[in-house]
Amino acid sequence: MSEEQLQVNASLDVLxxxxxxxxxxxxxxxxxxxxxxxxxxxxxxxGWDIVT
Structure with a gap:
C-alpha cells in the first residue's frame, strides 16, 4: 500500500x-x-504504527 492509501484523516465536528x-x-x-x-x-x- 502507498503512503496515501495508509493516510487516514479523521475529524469530529463539535458544535x-x-x-x-x-x-x-x-x-x-x-x-x-x-x-x-x-x-x-x-x-x-x-493511529497507524510503523511495520517492521
Missing amino acids: GEIEDGAEQYLTFLLGDEEYGVEILRVQEIK
Missing part, C-alpha cells in the same frame, strides 16, 4: 450545544473517498 434530534458522526478520508460513522458506534481511535 458546543447539540440541538435535540441532531446526530453526530466521526468522518474520515480513505484515499479519495469520505466515510462517516455514527459517533456512538465508535469504540476506539488508533
Whole structure:
C-alpha cells in the first residue's frame, strides 16, 4: 500500500450545544473517498504504527 492509501484523516465536528434530534458522526478520508460513522458506534481511535 502507498503512503496515501495508509493516510487516514479523521475529524469530529463539535458544535458546543447539540440541538435535540441532531446526530453526530466521526468522518474520515480513505484515499479519495469520505466515510462517516455514527459517533456512538465508535469504540476506539488508533493511529497507524510503523511495520517492521
